[in-house]
Amino acid sequence: MIATLVMASSAAGHVTVAPPYLDADRQARVEFETPNERPPHATVSLVIDAPPGFVFAAADPPTGWRLQLERSGTRARWTGGKITGQKIVAFPLLVTAGSRAGLVSFRAKQLYDDIETVQWNAELTILPATGTEAPSQHFDRALAAGAVGLVVIAASFLALRLVRRRPLQER
Template structure:
């Protein structure tokens, strides 16, 4: 009886794990954006990961919209074999100051179109942009995207996730920005190391002087019995 109960519990646990894994896989299978070096006020490489969620069609086109409230003064698109890339520049609703430059127009859309094959069924590919400068005082940036399949279907990844709510069915790619780390800790560590080294040096000097004094004292001649001092 205990053995049968253990087997049943193991089976239930395995089934639950499969359900969780399946849910995580389906939730993460969408167009997403990441960056190895994004930080406020700097330049960054943005990487858009595009999976083909189909068993019999391929991805033939990707359109990425760039923010107009925080436009980039520079946008460079990755050139990929088998893909044609186009950048669209438009007038901004209002002038925006980016660093030392005031922008009245900016690149607001980048499109990659497959010239042969595209992204096969159940596979993925990555598309990169070099952008800058990233805005300061902003926690994240949204990049709505459109994915076109070889059968003509267009999936719009543009839903905005709300706090406390489940992830929407077609969430827009969102890049989280991390503030730059100041070298305060490194400076403090260096100062502390210098202080410790200084005190160790002083301590060593004191020990050396004490040793010298003790040595000189031990070398004084010892009086012999009967000898006149």
Template sequence: MIKKISLMAFFVFTMVLMTNIANAHVTLNPDKSEPGAYEKHDVRVPVEKDTNTTKVELVVPDGLQLVAVAPVDGFKHKFTKDSKGNITKVTWTATGEGIGPNEFIDFPIQVANSEEEGQYKWKAYQTYEDGETVKWTGGKDAEKPAPVTTVSANTAQEQGESKDEEQQNTTPLWIVAIIAIILSLIAIFKKTKK
């Protein structure tokens, strides 16, 4: 019985851990928006290595307009612009140590959407202190997917449905995790009492 409970607790812990690992890539939140909207997005950059991230570059996709960025403590930003003055890329460079292992930072940006619906792929480049640059430029199923903004007139409805699904999907996992932990503690307490 104790073995079964321990195995169940281990399984639940592994599932929670794997879910977190699967989400450990550069993302844009929210990733859905309405045509013509001005939207604040957070570019979330996690560190997946044992060395600090010291630079992040984000290339603006055609059809979207980067309007502004919010200052981020510990980083300075620089814009690259085209001949019309439109921002085509923003580069954040650490002024200190950068983002440490097992940490993340959100870089807030303000974006003006196209009137055209569609998926707009941002290319992101994450440079580590050791000189390695990770290119977040792949497709949705790639090992290093690019952040994507989906511009759709149905965004408000889709986001509501997505939140409902997310709550339905995550609640049972946490309930099972709590139950597994409680059962493990009971089993350990009973074993030590004998």
């Protein structure tokens, strides 16, 4: 019981992403939400590193915070503000997702006024591209492969029927 409570409280202090998914090859507004889980200390900086294939662009930072984009738009750093008490602050960015669908992880670093740093993984799901951005599905090849598969199955049943032995009662 105590272990469950400890694990639940430690899980509450982390960086999350909203919305938790993006379309591949599109730019979208994403908020990295972070609580201050170390009262009486305050969060004074948040750094997010993008995984390969992702690029950040500026969005309006929360009141009192400044946003710096570094490393050609693959790192975002917010400074100048404070998260105190048990408050949660959302740090928005425009994120251009890579083209590969699946789960990706952003490295988040939360810095406190006592110089302690806590690192988190903030996960996001990339959905496959749609419309004209979607990769070709090669429908004609899939149809041909399906037809070949049906012919092979039919030929197998025919071969089994021809090879089948007559029952002993018919001999």
